[in-house]
Amino acid sequence: MKNWMRSLVVLTAVICVTTAMSFAASPGEPVFKAHCQACHGATGTPNAGIAKMLGVKPVSDPSMKKLTAAEMITAVTNGKGKMPSFKGKLSDAQIKDAVSYFRTLK
Numbered sequence: 001m002k003n004w005m006r007s008l009v010v011l012t013a014v015i016c017v018t019t020a021m022s023f024a025a026s027p028g029e030p031v032f033k034a035h036c037q038a039c040h041g042a043t044g045t046p047n048a049g050i051a052k053m054l055g056v057k058p059v060s061d062p063s064m065k066k067l068t069a070a071e072m073i074t075a076v077t078n079g080k081g082k083m084p085s086f087k088g089k090l091s092d093a094q095i096k097d098a099v100s101y102f103r104t105l106k
Ligand code: HEC
Pocket: 032, 035, 036, 037, 038, 039, 040, 054, 055, 056, 057, 064, 067, 071, 072, 073, 075, 076, 080, 081, 082, 083, 084, 086, 095, 098, 099, 102
């Protein structure tokens, strides 16, 4: 019983540290998951239905790769095609963080 409890405490501590580290490494991750993932997919690749319906390109697409962070921020802020504008919904900093996170996806 005691050993079991100890393992649980250790495991919880490990999970806390890992979570804290991933937040520190990328403040944009929670923003991306909450506001972008539905269309762009958790890994930056939309599911086939959404890709076809909305015209979302995967983050690995050459046309996506050639965009600068500034171009992406402008597209997200003002909206583009079927992507809504995030002006007023997210702060400039949140948009910047979400774009930075998006750019780390492969
Ligand atoms: C409602 C679905 C939807 C949501 C939510 C959404 N996007 Fe998009 N996104 C799109 C579509 C559709 C396009 C393709 C636009 C086009 O080129 O016509 C796109 C394009 C982009 C592009 C490429 C822009 C360009 O210039 O080609 C980036 C970068 C991007 N999205 C990032 C984000 C980020 C970051 C978020 C969250 C803050 C987000 N998107 C949320 C649908 C969405």
